[in-house]
Amino acid sequence: MRAAGAIACQVWRELYRRKDIYVLFILLGALLLTLVSGDIFGVAGAGRYVLEAGLLLAWAFSLILLIATTARQLPTEEERGTIYPLLAKPLTRAEYLLGKWFGCWAAIWAATALFYLLSAGVVWGQGGAVGLPELLQAFLLHGLLLAWLGAATLALSTRCSTAATMALAWIGLAVSGLVAPAVPTVVAQAPAVSRELLLALYYALPHAALFDLRVRAVHQWGAAPAGAIALTAAYGLCWTLFFLLLAWLGYRRKRFKPTT
């Protein structure tokens, strides 16, 4: 486990030096301040819509960061050949994968926290109100989505190049977040056979939309029942474990092309 920690720290160090996160943070701040200073929504509704815009951007940025960061971890080590000295150390492949996944997830979730804080801060600064319990719940489930999506991306990257992994992860996320929720309405009109198939697919896919509590947070609908949150969190955890297992199966016996 200590070795996995070392791998995770390595991911953080790289992210810290790449500066992608700062750039997005500054971009977010600039966009929100433009919204506020332009007073586009009129004084009364401003807080709510600034928060909505902030959370939308926080989602977009966190997904971009997570998929891009995770997708390049394994392929880059193989291309650079740094995988060889690593595997000569007393480090199991499971620890290596775990370190990579945790490093990416923890860093991007922490960045997400900054994005949330900035959004809420701008709203507060304008004298608007933010429902803290809703915001915390939204942040928690957001983190769980990042956990399983990161694990899925890592699993893809055990067998695909960085570019292919990124493409597949985005397609998977679009299916999970946009297509899957539409299935029940489509099912009603579908012929019997494909109905079964569609429903099977519907239940078999992880549902990204479940983890998105932005609307509750923006409109301050109050905290969701703790049981529902816990259940969703457990659901996210199960998918995380499943994808991590998949990553391990894909990587366990992988051979690397010889460098010499």
Next chain:
Amino acid sequence: MSKRADAAPTAALGALLVEALRVTYRLPGGRGGTVPALRGISLTLPPNRILGLLGPNGAGKTTLIQTLLGFVKPSAGTVQIFGAAAGSRAARARLGYLPELPLFYPYLTGRELLDFNGRLFGLAPRVRRARAADLLERVGLTPAADRRLAAYSRGMLQRIGLAQALINNPDLVILDEPTSGLDPLGRLEVRRLISDLKTDGKTILFSSHELSEVELVCDQVAILSAGRLLRHGNPTDWQQPGESLEQLFVREIQADRAGNAA
């Protein structure tokens, strides 16, 4: 033949014990094509020796090293490192390895690279710091310790690679062409470092094409050709009067090729 000389009695104590090792690569494409890279190699390396691994291109040196590290699985035969199977955690804990091409993380500084590798061995922070400082001094990189690896020259990378191979104070050090890319002074330093490692009681195995260098530091050589071990032992036992290691090497390889052709 002299390669038999030190086989039996020291086998149990060997730092490295290779028995009837065969490695056959399967060619990609799934048509069942195979390349026999190692065809039955047996060799014992007692502790505290320096073994130079020689052989023409394609002889199987890198394959042998990668098998010792556990990257390549033998098709037959066994490899033991201090009694532990190659690739096992116990074996890896006692190994230091410098790959042929020094490939590291461009965004790390030299000191950070050493610290990272120390963590992989579970060393305490205080130990890591002390060892990193000591190793940086030994490979002459103290002034560049806090510069990013992206700014290192080929020779500097080679030296930081050597330092990372030693961070766990390994008992067996495996170096794939440790002096390639170094200037004459750098080579001299590396030779000194290897001799110092022997003084510290370590066992060293390195591959090289620089036979004059091998001659200067090694107390054993192993000559591979086409996946077979032609010679293993002290070269002075087979050298004719006034013959350099290079001349011996050429003679051995040519004799082997002539023998195979006949």
